[in-house]
Amino acid sequence: MPANVSTRIVRPESDRRANQSDALFDILTSAIMAGRIRPGEKLNEPALADEFGVSRAPVREALRRLQEKGLVTHVAHQGVRVISPTxxxxxxxxxxxxxxxxxxxxxxxxxxxxxxxxxxxxxxxxxxxxxxxxxxxxxxxxxxxxxxxxxxxxxxxxxxxxxxxxxxxxxxxxxxxxxxxxxxxxxxxxxxxxxxxxxxxxxxxxxxxxxxxxxxxxxxxxxxxxxxxx
Amino acid sequence: MPANVSTRIVRPESDRRANQSDALFDILTSAIMAGRIRPGEKLNEPALADEFGVSRAPVREALRRLQEKGLVTHVAHQGVRVISPTxxxxxxxxxxxxxxxxxxxxxxxxxxxxxxxxxxxxxxxxxxxxxxxxxxxxxxxxxxxxxxxxxxxxxxxxxxxxxxxxxxxxxxxxxxxxxxxxxxxxxxxxxxxxxxxxxxxxxxxxxxxxxxxxxxxxxxxxxxxxxxxx
DNA sequence: TCTCTGCGATGTGTCGACAATAATGAAAAT
DNA sequence: ATTTTCATTATTGTCGACACATCGCAGAGA
Missing domain, CATH: 1.20.120.530 (GntR ligand-binding domain-like)
Structure with a gap:
């Protein structure tokens, strides 16, 4: 299990978007792009929900959007992982x-x-x-x-x-x-x-x-x- | 309000995908492509959830995926509509x-x-x-x-x-x-x-x-x- | 010692419900 | 008659919980 993610992801406070899904999406996107979450690393919903103090719904939606963006892969019953492009x-x-x-x-x-x-x-x-x-x-x-x-x-x-x-x-x-x-x-x-x-x-x-x-x-x-x- | 959608959308039964999100996504996709749901038509979550006998979560996810696919637009507090491309x-x-x-x-x-x-x-x-x-x-x-x-x-x-x-x-x-x-x-x-x-x-x-x-x-x-x- | 089987743990899909926000319509005032 | 204000409604975002599938592990049997 990787170290606590939230401590690495903290950003100013402009992430206060309208809804928490968008905020999470932005946070995770920049975290992945900046390498704070490394390729191949697993992102499981309950842990992220816990760390950010939200429910699983917004986390789930943010992850789904990351998937559509091509930054993570989502295999059924195996979690979503940051892509490690070959x-x-x-x-x-x-x-x-x-x-x-x-x-x-x-x-x-x-x-x-x-x-x-x-x-x-x-x-x-x-x-x-x-x-x-x-x-x-x-x-x-x-x-x-x-x-x-x-x-x-x-x-x-x-x-x-x-x-x-x-x-x-x-x-x-x-x-x-x-x-x-x-x-x-x-x-x-x-x-x-x-x-x-x-x-x-x-x-x-x-x-x-x-x-x-x-x-x-x-x-x-x-x-x-x-x-x-x- | 358009007529009941489920009566128009019925497909064989091979839609029985693993999860209901995927099934809904397939059903809605083919329904849109076949014109059973016409461009500009509104798709609201509660109605679809009712018609298909599922909760809003899978409907929501299917709609989100349709949006990423570019088949529907999702304007806040105004519902999602099938795109009517110019x-x-x-x-x-x-x-x-x-x-x-x-x-x-x-x-x-x-x-x-x-x-x-x-x-x-x-x-x-x-x-x-x-x-x-x-x-x-x-x-x-x-x-x-x-x-x-x-x-x-x-x-x-x-x-x-x-x-x-x-x-x-x-x-x-x-x-x-x-x-x-x-x-x-x-x-x-x-x-x-x-x-x-x-x-x-x-x-x-x-x-x-x-x-x-x-x-x-x-x-x-x-x-x-x-x-x-x- | 190796393999098979059952059990628990983890994680995901789905559900029903609530609160908040914006659009819609009606009523009232100028 | 037009505009402003307010209330209703519709839709969304979010939550906590449950059921199920899969995976790992331990124990039993060969």
Missing amino acids: LEDFLSLLDVREALEGMASRLAATAMTDAELEQLATIVDRHGEDLHSNPEGPYVQNDFDNDFHVRIAVGCRNPVLTGLLCEQFYPRLKLCRSRHGLLKGRGFAAWKEHRRVLAALVERDGDVAEILMRRHIRSAREALLATVPS | LEDFLSLLDVREALEGMASRLAATAMTDAELEQLATIVDRHGEDLHSNPEGPYVQNDFDNDFHVRIAVGCRNPVLTGLLCEQFYPRLKLCRSRHGLLKGRGFAAWKEHRRVLAALVERDGDVAEILMRRHIRSAREALLATVPS
């Missing part, structure tokens, strides 16, 4: 991501406003400066709302695509990254690729934007594949 | 579908077995015969498991992609099609496009398979756009 899972995710973000870039090329493109340029610039001070550092998205890919996912103006990327794929990808390494030394290459995607977007060239974004993600995928000999 | 929703869905099925075709070109390809050819042949007897008829997927697109979604060997397409997109697309027309007179053109995709798959040419599949879906999208003058 390398194959990671690769599968990246293949789909290539398709989705490629389309997002294509659509964003015509859908993003000039103001959004300027903000995106600012993000790329800041990324370049951070890279200057820490050349070998990986590309970490310290702020979700100010991430390059998130901005494009929002800018494509396709609610289905935006929701899929932001609410399902990015959390899962973050989990995969925390398990397998990736993003080592690719910081500079990634930045250059971002710059080219941005240039295509500014030129409102959807065809090129899609190609460049897909190539960008495929590069990351191949960098990941290179970490395992075979 | 034309924009339909178009958004088709854009994402183009990206997803394009990637699925690319992967399937190398992942599908020879046996699977032969089965796929059989499906295309049968589609052609059906078309011969009813040339103007639309392309309807009478049998989910024997649908052209489903076979490719399964054949790509990417569980993320397969799940996304089969469990999220195809149900939603079917709902969209039942509301807006589409698929009128496009049966023959669609069949020809299917044939070409199949040919590319047989040649194990992922690049071409992706291009053809994307073009196929984009044709459907443009046919849909053509139905509305502006």
Whole structure:
């Protein structure tokens, strides 16, 4: 039995959402994403209900939503566990991501406003400066709302695509990254690729934007594949 | 208040799943997809619980899962309603579908077995015969498991992609099609496009398979756009 | 010593009920 | 006649409890 979870999960107090299900969902989501609850760890309803002083109903609902989000698996009569994605899972995710973000870039090329493109340029610039001070550092998205890919996912103006990327794929990808390494030394290459995607977007060239974004993600995928000999 | 729902929903009896949540989820899903519960119709928990002789807990869980699947919307204190997708929703869905099925075709070109390809050819042949007897008829997927697109979604060997397409997109697309027309007179053109995709798959040419599949879906999208003058 | 069987423990699915909040309609006042 | 206020209602979120299925363990038998 793992140590008391609540002591690790405490967050400020902005979690006071309207209902306890949402609050629990947020708490558990961030706890999983931050690694406070590790992959493979079991989450059983009664224990969580006890620790948070609520009944099992909201816990149950939060867990079910985590399952739909793909962060936990729920096998019958065996409890729910945080997923511990395999390398194959990671690769599968990246293949789909290539398709989705490629389309997002294509659509964003015509859908993003000039103001959004300027903000995106600012993000790329800041990324370049951070890279200057820490050349070998990986590309970490310290702020979700100010991430390059998130901005494009929002800018494509396709609610289905935006929701899929932001609410399902990015959390899962973050989990995969925390398990397998990736993003080592690719910081500079990634930045250059971002710059080219941005240039295509500014030129409102959807065809090129899609190609460049897909190539960008495929590069990351191949960098990941290179970490395992075979 | 609509007429008693249970009288319309009765299905054989194979719904006797392990737990009542799953059974309800299946029943409601098929009821929505078959149009027995129409778009915009309200589904309130107590009524459904009464009609099926269960408590609100399984109903609640089934509805939540329907929401995650994108078949119903759940606005607070206003009940859950079956979605009545707008034309924009339909178009958004088709854009994402183009990206997803394009990637699925690319992967399937190398992942599908020879046996699977032969089965796929059989499906295309049968589609052609059906078309011969009813040339103007639309392309309807009478049998989910024997649908052209489903076979490719399964054949790509990417569980993320397969799940996304089969469990999220195809149900939603079917709902969209039942509301807006589409698929009128496009049966023959669609069949020809299917044939070409199949040919590319047989040649194990992922690049071409992706291009053809994307073009196929984009044709459907443009046919849909053509139905509305502006 | 090994295997089978019965028992307890853990965890999940389901239930009925209560309280709180927001939408709906009616009544009253301007 | 229109608007404001209030009460009713509908729906939801939450709770504690129970029944059942599964798993692990111990004891009996071979």
